[in-house]
Structure formats: C-alpha cells, structure tokens
Amino acid sequence: MDVIYFGAGCFWCVEAVFERLNGVSQVVSGYMGGHVKNPAYREVCNGTTGHAEVVKVEYSAEIISYEDLLRIFWTTHDPTTLNRQGADSGTQYRSAIFYTTEVQRIASLESKSNYATEMWQDPIVTEIKPAGDFYLAENYHQDYYTNNPDQGYCSIVIPPKIAKLRASFSQLINK
Numbered sequence: 100m101d102v103i104y105f106g107a108g109c110f111w112c113v114e115a116v117f118e119r120l121n122g123v124s125q126v127v128s129g130y131m132g133g134h135v136k137n138p139a140y141r142e143v144c145n146g147t148t149g150h151a152e153v154v155k156v157e158y159s160a161e162i163i164s165y166e167d168l169l170r171i172f173w174t175t176h177d178p179t180t181l182n183r184q185g186a187d188s189g190t191q192y193r194s195a196i197f198y199t200t201e202v203q204r205i206a207s208l209e210s211k212s213n214y215a216t217e218m219w220q221d222p223i224v225t226e227i228k229p230a231g232d233f234y235l236a237e238n239y240h241q242d243y244y245t246n247n248p249d250q251g252y253c254s255i256v257i258p259p260k261i262a263k264l265r266a267s268f269s270q271l272i273n274k
Contacts, residue, residue: 100124100157101159101160101165101199101200101203102157102199102230103156103168103203104131104153104154104198105153105154105197106152106153107176108187109256110129110240111243111257112257113153113154114127114243115243115244115257115260115261116175116260116261117156117171119261120171120273121162121163122158122161122162124159126156127154128154128235128236129154129155129233129235130151130152131151131195131233133148133150134149135150136232136234138150140237146190149190150191150234153195169214170210171268171271173219174264175260176194178219178225180224195225195226196227197231198228207227
C-alpha cells in the first residue's frame, strides 16, 4: 500500500470523501506539520501547535492512481483560501499535501500548477511538503461522519463534498 497525507479543512470532511474510493484501504484522521509532539485536538484547535488536521490515506496504486487522488483533493475543497475552509478558520484547516515519495512530490507540484490552476481562478495556497510525524487523532474523530451523519456540522458541510465526488468521480467510488 502507498500512503499520502492530505489536509483540506476539517478532517471529518476529508475522511468522508476519501474513504468512499475504490483502492483506498484505510483513511485515518490525525495531525501533521507542527512542532508539538503528541498534540491533542484541543491544542491543535487553539492554533499553537502548528499542526494541520490531516488524513492518512492508504491506497493501492494498482486500483486508484495518485493522480486521481490529487484530482479529488483539488475538487472537494477550496485550495485558494489560506488557513480556511468555509466557516472553519485557523492554521489547522490549511490546505496541504504531505508526500511520502519523490514521485508523489513531483506529481503534486505538477498537479498544483496544472490541474488545480485550471480549476480555480485565485492563486493556490496549498503547501506541499514531505510527510513528518503523524499523530493519530482521538478515537471519537475516526469515521466521524459515518458514526454521526445527523450531527449538525456533518449534515450541512459534508454532503456537498460527497455530491461533488459523485458528480465528478462516480467511476472511482465503492459500489
């Protein structure tokens, strides 16, 4: 399995999108990109750890290409808003790709300058960096949307992202 880490706002949203894909074996929520070891959700939310909310995506490149994962990443969040996704504001909600291989780094940079730039009129602010230490988020964050679909935030913010996924990438979704 290959691994990539995506930050695209609230990890509940990102997890709900990527766990629906063929070839993705596991998606887990966590924190990356900061300077505090073993951060807790409350610390990350106060903005002092430097961490972003991210998802770790384990996937089989034989079933789903990294390029498809990138296209889904660019389509299901707004990579032009610095430290913000919708009403969620703060550095923990920044748009980020934390790559694990040189191939991913090159593909991410090319995709950012080509595909994402074609999709979005404003400049792309997504950071692309090597993966560092990944800290697993608390258990109640894992599979949050699956376990809490009627929770207010989930019922308003996540369905439009899943609808975008279905509209643009139906051939890649688990049946």
